[in-house]
Every structure is written in C-alpha cells, then in structure tokens.
Amino acid sequence: xxxxxxxxxxxxxxxxxxxxxxxxxxxxxxxxxxxxxxxxxxxxxxxxxxxxxxxxxxxxxxxxxxxxxxxxxxxxxxxxxxxxxxxxxxxxxxxxxxxxxxxxxxxxxxxxxxxxxxxxxxxxxxxxxxxxxxxxxxxxxxxxxxxxxxxxxxxxxxxxxxxxxxxxxxxxxxxxxxxxxxxxxxxxxx
Amino acid sequence: xxxxxxxxxxxxxxxxxxxxxxxxxxxxxxxxxxxxxxxxxxxxxxxxxxxxxxxxxxxxxxxxxxxxxxxxxxxxxxxxxxxxxxxxxxxxxxxxxxxxxxxxxxxxxxxxxxxxxxxxxxxxxxxxxxxxxxxxxxxxxxxxxxxxxxxxxxxxxxxxxxxxxxxxxxxxxxxxxxxxxxxxxxxxxx
DNA sequence: GCTTCCATGTAATAGGTTACATGATTTG
DNA sequence: CAAATCATGTAACCTATTACATGGAAGC
Numbered sequence: 249x250x251x252x253x254x255x256x257x258x259x260x261x262x263x264x265x266x267x268x269x270x271x272x273x274x275x276x277x278x279x280x281x282x283x284x285x286x287x288x289x290x291x292x293x294x295x296x297x298x299x300x301x302x303x304x305x306x307x308x309x310x311x312x313x314x315x316x317x318x319x320x321x322x323x324x325x326x327x328x329x330x331x332x333x334x335x336x337x338x339x340x341x342x343x344x345x346x347x348x349x350x351x352x353x354x355x356x357x358x359x360x361x362x363x364x365x366x367x368x369x370x371x372x373x374x375x376x377x378x379x380x381x382x383x384x385x386x387x388x389x390x391x392x393x394x395x396x397x398x399x400x401x402x403x404x405x406x407x408x409x410x411x412x413x414x415x416x417x418x419x420x421x422x423x424x425x426x427x428x429x430x431x432x433x434x435x436x437x438x
Numbered sequence: 439x440x441x442x443x444x445x446x447x448x449x450x451x452x453x454x455x456x457x458x459x460x461x462x463x464x465x466x467x468x469x470x471x472x473x474x475x476x477x478x479x480x481x482x483x484x485x486x487x488x489x490x491x492x493x494x495x496x497x498x499x500x501x502x503x504x505x506x507x508x509x510x511x512x513x514x515x516x517x518x519x520x521x522x523x524x525x526x527x528x529x530x531x532x533x534x535x536x537x538x539x540x541x542x543x544x545x546x547x548x549x550x551x552x553x554x555x556x557x558x559x560x561x562x563x564x565x566x567x568x569x570x571x572x573x574x575x576x577x578x579x580x581x582x583x584x585x586x587x588x589x590x591x592x593x594x595x596x597x598x599x600x601x602x603x604x605x606x607x608x609x610x611x612x613x614x615x616x617x618x619x620x621x622x623x624x625x626x627x628x
Numbered sequence: 629g630c631t632t633c634c635a636t637g638t639a640a641t642a643g644g645t646t647a648c649a650t651g652a653t654t655t656g
Numbered sequence: 657c658a659a660a661t662c663a664t665g666t667a668a669c670c671t672a673t674t675a676c677a678t679g680g681a682a683g684c
Binding site for chain 2: 250251255256259262279280282283284285330331334335337338339340341342343344345346347348349350351352353354355356357361365368372389390391392394395397398399401402404405406408409413417
C-alpha cells in the first residue's frame with residue numbers, strides 16, 4: 249500500500265525533524281490532520297523499521313524535566329523513497345463516515361436525535377475550520393497551500409449543506425401540515 | 439467499532455433482501471458507495487456470523503444459467519441490533535487521501551505530473567457525480583436524500599476547487615515572468 | 629476466443645488499533 | 657489532588673484485504 253505509516257513518517261520528516269511523539273501530534277493537528285491518521289502503536293515500529301532500512305536516522309536528546317526523546321531526520325535514501333512513493337498513481341480516497349451511514353437510517357431515529365447528530369457534526373466542522381485557520385500560518389509551499397485550501401473548501405461546503413438542511417429538518421419537524429420530510433431536503437443541484 | 443461490515447450488511451438488508459454478491463455491488467455503486475466499502479472476503483464471513491447470531495436468515499435460490507445464491511433477509515433481532523448501533527454517537531469520519539498527501543509534496547514533482555494528478559482527480563469526481571445522478575432515482579427516504587445531497591455537495595465543491603486551481607497552476611507553469619507558484623493558489627476564504 | 633459477470637467461500641497475510649507498562653512534570 | 661502533557665515502546669487483538677479455488681454463461 250502506498251500510503252502506509254512509514255511513508256507518512258517520511259513525508260512529515262521531509263519537512264522537519266521530529267520525534268515519534270511529535271509526528272503523532274502533527275498527523276492529528278497539523279497540516280496533514282484532515283486526511284491522515286496514525287497511532288503511536290504504528291508510528292514507533294515504523295520509525296524503527298525506517299532506521300533499520302537506512303531511510304532515517306535519529307539523535308537522542310536529553311531534556312530537563314521531560315523524558316528523553318529521539319529526534320528523527322530523513323536521509324537521502326529516505327527522500328528518494330518518498331519521491332518514488334509519490335510517483336505511483338494515488339489510490340482513490342477512502343472515506344468512511346459513520347455519520348452518513350447513520351443518517352441513511354434517519355427514519356429509525358427521533359427528530360431530537362437527528363438534530364443532535366447534525367449539531368454535533370456542525371460543531372466538529374467548526375473546530376476543523378478553526379484548526380485549519382490556525383495551522384494556516386506554518387504552511388508555505390504550493391502543495392501545502394493547495395491541500396489546505398482543499399480542506400477548507402470541503403469544510404465550508406459541509407457546513408453550508410448541514411446548516412441549510414438542518415433548518416429544513418427542524419421546520420418540517422415542527423409543523424404538521426407540511427409536506428413529508430422526505431420531499432424537503434435541499435439539494436444543491438449545479 | 440460501530441461501523442463494521444456486519445452493521446453495514448444489516449443496514450443494507452434493512453432496505454432490501456440481498457445476496458452477498460449483491461451487497462458488495464450495493465456498497466460499491468449504490469447509495470452507500472461514497473462513504474463505505476467492503477470486499478467479499480469480509481462480507482461472506484459477516485453474513486455467516488449474522489446468521490449464527492440470529493440477526494438474519496437466508497433462503498437458497500436456484501437459478502437457471504447462473505450459480506445458486508443465498509438471499510439474506512433481516513430478522514427483528516437484526517433490526518433491533520441496527521437501531522442500537524445507530525444510537526451510539528458516530529465516530530468522526532475517517533478520510534484517507536493519497537491524492538492530498540501526494541499533492542503536499544508537489545514541489546518534488548514535475549508540473550506535468552501534478553496536472554495529470556489533478557486531471558485524473560477531476561475525472562474520478564465526474565464519474566462519482568454521474569453515478570450519484572444515476573442512483574438518485576432509487577433513493578426515497580429523507581435519510582437517503584440527505585446523504586445523497588451531502589455526497590453531491592462534496593463532489594461539486596471538490597470539482598470547483600480542483601478546476602479553479604488547475605487553471606492557476608497551469609497558467610503559472612506556462613509563464614516564467616510570473617510570481618512563484620506558491621503564491622497563486624486560490625483559496626475560497628469565506 | 630477472451631473477458632466480464634454471476635456467485636460463494638477460505639486461507640494467508642497485512643495492517644493497524646487498543647491496552648498496557650512506566651514515570652516525571654505541569655496545569656487546572 | 658487529579659488530569660493532562662511529554663515520551664517511548666511492546667503485546668494482544670481485531671479487522672479487513674488479497675489471493676486463491678471453482679465454474680457456467682453471456683457479451684465483445
């Protein structure tokens with residue numbers, strides 16, 4: 249698989265040296281955050297293996313008041329490996345959404361639950377948006393800007409859709425003389 | 439995990455009886471297509487297990503000119519199980535994009551490769567859009583319409599962003615007296 | 629004639645997550 | 657005083673993918 253945790257680590261290390269701990273944070277909150285994820289249980293073994301393969305090195309840093317850490321740096325072989333990886337054709341995105349699956353069965357839920365689902369969704373995307381704006385400052389290359397812009401476009405489109413349809417669902421749930429819910433979903437047909 | 443293949447199968451079977459083969463097709467091309475996926479290697483064992491647990495049954499259908507098939511139906515216990523599953527709070531979406539990861543390292547690629555990447559992406563989304571319009575006819579419930587509309591909104595936002603930025607990247611790649619690529623990415627700031 | 633579609637199923641393998649173990653320090 | 661942050665690592669587990677096995681019929 250082209251996008252395993254090892255390649256992820258190489259990608260992050262190509263931009264800045266980091267420890268395993270920092271890599272996890274970077275995947276979670278950094279500019280990769282919205283389309284990538286990895287746990288410590290996969291990052292640490294990946295770094296060990298990358299070291300064994302001669303793609304990265306590390307130096308140990310002793311810190312006062314904090315645990316020691318290993319700061320990894322990418323080697324030329326690692327850079328070559330990254331370039332090779334991004335020369336393959338990318339697989340199609342994997343998007344797995346429990347929210348959308350749940351919403352498919354909206355008729356099995358109560359209105360209050362549906363609204364709660366949508367509201368939480370909106371809150372999550374507002375968070376995402378805020379985080380994108382925060383991290384906006386430390387992106388510099390064309391690629392990073394493109395990716396960030398893409399993320400922002402998606403978040404904004406999601407929020408727009410959710411807000412428009414939230415209002416419609418709410419209205420319909422309140423009034424009883426109105427046409428059935430299923431005819432009121434507002435779809436943005438281009 | 440709330441959204442494993444077993445729940446996926448229950449969800450699909452709550453809407454219509456189907457064989458394992460048909461379920462895979464439904465996940466791939468049907469109304470779930472854009473946010474769910476499952477292979478035969480996971481569906482068949484899942485159906486066996488659901489049967490053992492008394493959540494579904496099947497009847498064997500012998501067909502002329504075609505292999506026999508087992509058509510599965512959801513039982514009341516299965517429906518209850520599905521309702522229980524969608525009562526949990528959904529996990530946040532998992533979105534894993536090789537395309538975006540690759541694009542992050544655009545400076546390591548040649549312009550032609552970047553353009554190829556973007557063009558293929560656009561083609562994929564146009565396909566998705568066409569498929570959404572095709573399957574648009576057999577969705578009927580509020581939930582299905584909501585989910586479909588969401589998918590359409592995402593696809594359209596993606597296409598819009600890709601097209602706008604494709605043009606910009608192309609222009610910048612052609613002219614040499616222009617500002618560097620990294621300053622030209624068009625971001626839709628709300 | 630080759631490929632795709634129909635149809636089910638198993639085994640090997642890969643890949644990851646969760647939980648655990650450990651422990652000082654800072655923040656609430 | 658409890659919780660979160662920093663920091664690394666391992667082991668058990670789970671889940672799903674890939675490849676394989678099988679085979680007729682229909683479409684190109």
